[in-house]
Amino acid sequence: MSRFRCVPIPTETAARWRATGQDDFGNALRRSISPGTGAPCRHCLQNIAKGEAALLGSYRLSGPTGIYWTPSPIFLHEQECPAYTGENELAPIIRTSLVSVRAYDANQMVLYDLGQVAEGPDADAPLARALADPRTSFVNIHTAKPGCLLTRIERA
Ligand SMILES: [Zn+2]
Structure with a gap:
C-alpha cells in the first residue's frame, strides 16, 4: 500500500474547543462521560476510555471543500491529549x-x-x-x- 498517514484535527482546534467550550460553529460543546465505546477522539485518534470526559461538537472539515463539503459531529477528549502521529497504520x-x-x-x-x-x-x-x-x-x-x-x- 502507498505510504500514508491519518491526519487528526488540528491541535489548535482541540485547544480552542477546550478553552472556549464552543465548537467551530459557536454551539456549546456537549460534555459526557464515556461509556467506553462509541466516543472516538479525533485528535489522538484513540477511543475515549470508560469514565473519561468527552466533548462533542461540530467540526469544520478542511476538505473536501465546495460541493461535497460537510461539517461533522466529533468527539474530543476533554483533557489535553497528544495529536496522533502514526504512519502507515490505521x-x-x-x-x-x-x-x-x-x-x-x-x-x-x-x-x-x-x-x-x-x-x-x-x-x-x-x-x-x-x-x-x-x-x-x-x-x-x-x-x-x-x-x-x-x-x-x-x-x-
Ligand atoms: Zn484524544
Missing part, C-alpha cells in the same frame, strides 16, 4: 466501527467508484485501493452508520 478509532472510505480528487470531487463500506478491521483493502488510484488526492474515513468523520488520510 488509527485505533478506525478499527472499532463499520466505516465508510471516501476518496476525493484534486478538484475536491468525490470518486464514487472508490467508495466502500467495510468493518474497521477490514478497512485496509478499500483504503489501499483508493490510495493506489492516481486520481485520489486524499481520503476521508467516516463512521458508516451516523456518517461522522473519523479521520482524513493523506499519502505520506
Whole structure:
C-alpha cells in the first residue's frame, strides 16, 4: 500500500474547543462521560476510555471543500491529549466501527467508484485501493452508520 498517514484535527482546534467550550460553529460543546465505546477522539485518534470526559461538537472539515463539503459531529477528549502521529497504520478509532472510505480528487470531487463500506478491521483493502488510484488526492474515513468523520488520510 502507498505510504500514508491519518491526519487528526488540528491541535489548535482541540485547544480552542477546550478553552472556549464552543465548537467551530459557536454551539456549546456537549460534555459526557464515556461509556467506553462509541466516543472516538479525533485528535489522538484513540477511543475515549470508560469514565473519561468527552466533548462533542461540530467540526469544520478542511476538505473536501465546495460541493461535497460537510461539517461533522466529533468527539474530543476533554483533557489535553497528544495529536496522533502514526504512519502507515490505521488509527485505533478506525478499527472499532463499520466505516465508510471516501476518496476525493484534486478538484475536491468525490470518486464514487472508490467508495466502500467495510468493518474497521477490514478497512485496509478499500483504503489501499483508493490510495493506489492516481486520481485520489486524499481520503476521508467516516463512521458508516451516523456518517461522522473519523479521520482524513493523506499519502505520506
Ligand atoms: Zn484524544
